[in-house]
Amino acid sequence: MEKSVSNGSFTGDSPLDDIDGADADAGAQKIQEPTLWRDDGWTARVIKNEDDDGWAVEMIQDGQDEPALVGPWTMGRDKKNPKPLDSSAFITLVKTASEVLRRHEQQLHALLHKNIKVSTDDGQVTVKLDIVPDDDDPYATLSAWDAYGEELGRANVAVSFKLTMESATKWIESGYPARAG
Known part of the structure; x- marks a missing residue:
């Protein structure tokens, strides 16, 4: 599965492909690249949407193997490559993923x-x-x-x-x- 963007264009073959949730807390360095952001205990990664021709973004909390949130991601202006991640989008994604985890914990507690x-x-x-x-x-x-x-x-x-x-x-x-x- 193709997963990365290098210098804003899709290459599908990058060392960033090797980064997963389990490794995310090992270095914990701040990363701000067009399709990979890591900060404040979270990693946002733009990936190829397996369901269609578009893109998706996954949010993985440091130390976790599975994403807390996977959702559609916007196409860039060229209608081919994904729109680059930015600070505002990352903050919104962190809030949304945190809320998903919080609701899951509340539901589990109630059960x-x-x-x-x-x-x-x-x-x-x-x-x-x-x-x-x-x-x-x-x-x-x-x-x-x-x-x-x-x-x-x-x-x-x-x-x-x-x-x-x-x-x-x-x-x-x-x-x-x-x-x-």
Whole structure:
């Protein structure tokens, strides 16, 4: 796959082709070339768009192997080569890629940490499900907390356990057994 531009014209054969996310933090030198910018922990690289005749830009955070963001990139004035990267575009790309990572982290957190509030005769109880997605031994913990932040019970549950109002209420009514589900 062709990936580089040298002196503003596409060559497809450059030492810049060897730069990847894993190497990006090794040197951490600032680079500002027409199709490769590196600064502030990020590398922007203009690449040939595999889906059509155009160009794409990928944003790789230092130390990562995969890009955080890949998007279309504008053609230059000659309608053949890519438009050169510039400071303004790089700043915008860093902001966008950072926001993509932030949203991904928030989504993952929401998936792995859930809670439900249940009204009981003794007051409101918050039941939390925390999943640890370990590659070798994933596990999940169910815990119950009163309105004052005191833990009422804790149980090990299957990673597939579904925290619903019904399952939380059932666990509370059964006296918070150490094994639930």
